[in-house]
Amino acid sequence: MVYFTWASEAAANDTPKPKRFYLMKWIELHTLPAFRDFVEWMRAEFDREAAAVDGPVCERAAKAFGNAFKLEARFFDVAFEA
Numbered sequence: 001m002v003y004f005t006w007a008s009e010a011a012a013n014d015t016p017k018p019k020r021f022y023l024m025k026w027i028e029l030h031t032l033p034a035f036r037d038f039v040e041w042m043r044a045e046f047d048r049e050a051a052a053v054d055g056p057v058c059e060r061a062a063k064a065f066g067n068a069f070k071l072e073a074r075f076f077d078v079a080f081e082a
Contacts (some may be wrong), residue, residue, distance in 0.1 A: 002033065003030040003039075004030055004035060004036045004039060006030070007026075007027045007028075007029075007030035007031045008031050009029075009066075010027050011027055011028075011031050
């Protein structure tokens with residue numbers, strides 16, 4: 001829900017909106033109720049699957065999630081550094 005929350009706040013506040021078409025579309029995409037619904041469905045699916053595993057499988061999944069999170073955070077760090 002991070003993107004939905006961020007985009008909703010960006011769309012709702014009084015800060016200037018991006019002039020570039022694709023940036024504004026990025027915000028619009030992530031504020032759609034269908035996007036929120038999809039993310040909630042996906043989260044429920046992950047939670048359901050995670051409840052069915054334990055031990056090494058769970059540890060590998062947690063490690064993969066942590067790595068993906070770090071890569072995504074780094075992606076945005078690089079974008080803001082540019």
